[in-house]
Structure formats: structure tokens, C-alpha cells
Amino acid sequence: MKNIYLVPLILSIFSLAVIAIALQLDTSPEMIVGDSMQARSFPIFLMILKLILIGILSFQFYKNNPKPVALEKYHTWGSMFLFLLFYLLTVYTDMFIGIFVVIFLMSILWGERRIWVAFLTATITPGLVFLLFDYVLKIRFPRGILMNLYYG
């Protein structure tokens, strides 16, 4: 199978999965729903509509034979990996440690060769944003190593 059909295939699987899950949803008694529709009906209707459109899209692909999308450079995949790292650091250490590490590594990954510039960006940005949200907007951040020290 050609790579170009991968997108319609993934979208179709997703739509069928949604239909399958929707069919498992509870039904409500007739006296509540009345002449209206069950909670599952609308998502199922949407996915059927989507499957029809996916069919048309596949036909367009078959007719026009578009070029497959080129694979991204390591910057993109690396950035996505950093998102994952951010998740782990936020959950297990502190959100601001996560932000610091991601900004620093992302700057380096994207081509910043001056370590001190990357370090300053990673320190000043979350610092300023924290001050703005904490003092001006009065928002409490999730507890972690740094926030425990700050909030006590």
C-alpha cells in the first residue's frame, strides 16, 4: 500500500473506533430523551459523515496521486521528545524545572551555539512569566520541588 493512503487509513480506524465506543454508551430512558436523540446518535452520525469524506479523500488521492510527505528533520522529532521530557519532569520534579530544561535544550537543539544565551533564555523567561502570573494574576502553580520551597 502506498504511503499516501496512510492518512485515510488512520482516520478511518479512528472513526470506526469512535463508532464502536459510542455504541457502548449508556442509553437514557424514553421519557427523558423523548422525540430527541440518544447521546450516542450524534457522534455516530458525525463519524459516518467523516467516513464518507475519507472515501472521497482517498478517491482524490487515487486520481491525483499526491507526493508523499517528506520526513522531518531531527529538530522536530527532538522537540516532540522534549515535550515528553517536560511531562516527566513536571510530574516527578516541578513544572518550572521542566520549563527550564526544555527551553535550554530546545535552544541548543534548534541551533543556539552560545550556551550562556540558552541558559539566560531558560532562566529569565520562566522567571518573568512566574512573577507575572503569581503577583499580577494571582495564579497558584502546581506543587513540586521549587513550588514547595516557595509556598512553604
Place this chain on the structure above:
Amino acid sequence: MFEQAISAMASVVVDPYLLGLIFATTILGVIIGVLPGLGATTGAALLLPFTLTMDPVHAIAVLATIYVSATFAGSITAILINTPGTSAAAATTFDGYPLAQKGEAGRALGIAVISSTVGGIFSVLILCFAAPLLARVAYEFRSPEYFALTVFGLSMLASISAGGAVKNLIGGIFGVWLSTIGAERVTGIERFMFGNYELYEGLHFVPIFIGLFAISELLVQSKTVDKIIKTVSMKAVKLPTLEDYKKIWKTILRSCGIGTFIGVLPAEGATVASMIGYSEARRWSKNKKEFGKGSIEGIAGAEAANNAATGGAMVPTMVLGIPGSGTTAIILVGLMVHGLRPGVYLFTEQVEKVYQIFGSMFVANVMFMLMGLYAAKLFARVSLVPTQILWPIVFALSVIGAYAFQGQLLDVWLALIFGVIGFFARRHGFSVAPIAVGLILGEMVETNLQHSLKMFDGAWWMILTQPLALMFLVFAFLGLCGPMIFSWITKQKD
């Protein structure tokens, strides 16, 4: 009513805090506009959490100012470095950059500034008059009409700027499906929550929008890190001469009309408007050969139209709750978050606030004109901020902004997940704007369909017996199938 509107608009000018806020936001909007990739929509998505603690009028004024000033500012980089700061300025590169290469960058920017200001002010005036009139018509709307109207809005996604019609519709339907996550409004049955009770009230728009627009753009920009930017030198912005005005005034007026009309259409926006404004300027021009080589009519046509679309797009957003573009989708969320329910109620109960918002847009148009004329050269330098510094900062603002909305880490994860989804969607030619618009319209379409079915005892076809609903559904059908039918008829004739 008229007196109330005038005094509300005038109150903006005598409110130093609001004026200061508009001034600061205009500077920010112009900076956002000149930074390639960071357009009005991303800027508004990033700024939305900062407006949470503001007064409703101030908050919407900030978002609307970002919208108008970033839409204009995209032209600065379009002219000076051949990179449109926003997608709405793409048409400006066709003639703006060639004119700049001829050593007339100042003249090109002067034309862009004046055309954008005229377009913006024209559309705000139309907004002031058209919105209350449309609100009066909308007063007659009941569920079948609203259902048909949202279907019409969704059908217009087919022609939204990027992506093909089918891809946009798939994106729109995905967005509508996202709106079904959470407890169903009538029966309370949980849908697609997988035991996660933080999703009981559904997905919140703010983190999703931050993900779709800001995080996905970050990933898109990661592909351009090696791009070398060539700048064109410029001494100062030059105001158009009398000769120039004679040449472009008709084009500006035409583009004002086109831009405002395109903006009013649900789900259409400044990008489509500028493309049509440009092509119409070329079609009506006596100097067609100049187009693509530095025509001032080309710059005026595109710029007047894209800024005229900003006011136009606010009409369906504020009157019907149907966003006219990606950015107005965020403004709509801003309205909802601050308790300003779009619709007839807004124009009957909160007229003063509405006109203060319109007044703010008017002031923002004047402010970006002054900044464009006197500080464009300075702002153009901002575009040279290295990508490797700018986008990590955007990452920090995105995650903290997503968190700040409700104080939930789940929102941060949602923003990241939807950022990745948005990136892959864009990678394969799907635009993310239809997903955002679908998410907003989803609840409206389902709820109004349910109410309509109850109204007609389950006989859905009775919706077609309502004249206004039928009209919107016919429009939706024509919007979807019109181009195909038209091309088939043309083929038959040939």
C-alpha cells in the same frame, strides 16, 4: 440607542487605562505580526490567559487589538524580507517585496499602512451599523434557524484558506466530535471521558486552541531553523503621493467592500479576503503587467481587504456566536469566558460594552497606523530575533498559559497533545482552523438539533419548513456543491 453607542465609543478615548492598554497591545500585536509564524491567531491564543483577570471590555479590547494590529503588521515582513508575518499578508509579498527590491520599500510600506488603516476603519464602521441590524434579525431565530445557521457555518469551512475542501470538512467534523466529549447536556450521559472526571464539562477551548495554534506552529517552525533571511534596506516609510492616491483609491474602496463581505461570511477570514482583494485589484487594473513586479495597486488591494475582514469577521462572532476566522474563534472564547454571551442579548442588555469594544477596535486601527508610519523600521528588526530563542519562549508561554486558565495540569497535557495532533494535521495538508471552529460550533449544532427535534416531535424534515432555516441550508448546500455544479455546467456548455 444611537446616542448610547456614540457615548460608549467616545468613552474609550477618555479612559486613560484602556487607551494605555490598547497602545501597549498594539505594540505587542505589531511585534507578533512581524514575527514569522507568530500571527494574530497564535498571539491571541497566547494572550487569552493573561486577560482572565481583566474587566470584560478591556479583555476583549486586548484580543481585538492584537487581531487588527497583527493582521496589519504581517505586511512589514512581507515587504521587507519576503516572508509574510501572517498568512493574511501572503498576497502582499507578490508586489510588496518586488517594489522593495527596487529601492522603494518605504513607499510600499506607506501604501500598506494607509490601505490597512482605511480597510480597518471602514470595517469597524460597517460593524457598528450592521451588527445591531443583524442582531434584530437574529432576534427571530429559534432552534431550527440556529441549527441551520451553524450547518451553514460548518459548510463554509470547505473554503477556508489552507487545505482542500474535503480535508477542511474532515477537520471541522473532528472539531465537532471533540465538542461531544464530556457529559451530554440533556441526558448527562458521559461520552468519551474514559473515567476522567476533569472532562465532565467537556474540553475547554483555551488549552486546545493554544495547542492547535501555538504548539503546532512551534513544531512547524522547527522545520525552518536553517532558513536564511534576506532583508531589504529601508530609509523611512513614505506616505503615498497624490499620484499614488489617484491610482489606488478605487482599489482600496473595492477591497474594503470585498474584505468586509468576506469577513462577515462565517468561517472565512483575512487570508481569503486578501487573496480575493489582490486578484480583483489585478482584474480591474489598467496596468495588469505591473502586477508581480511591484504594483502599488496589488499592495493596496491585498492590505485593504485583509484589514477590512477583521471588522467583518466580528459581525457573525458577536451577533450569532459563529466565528468568522481562527482569531475570532479565540475572541469568541474570550467573550464567553468573561460572561459576554454572544447574540441578541449582547446587543440589548450590554450595548455599552459592545460599543466600547467597537470603539477600541477603531482606536487600535489609528494606533497601528501611527506605529506603521513612524516605527515600522524598528519593528522590522524584531523579525530578526533568532528562531532558537523565540520559539522556546513561546513554549513557556503556551504551557503556563494553558495551566493558568483553570489551574489544571490536564490542560497543559491537552495543549501539548493537540499541538502534536495539529502539527501532524498540518503536515498532511489539513488546516487547524476548521478543528477550532468545529469545536466551537459543535455544541451549538447538537443542542439546536435536539431542541428542533423536540419542537417538531422528532420530525426532522420539519426544519425545512422554516423559511430562514431552509435558506441557510440551501446556502450550505450551495457552499458545498456550488463549485462542482458550476464547473459541471461550464463543461456542458463548452
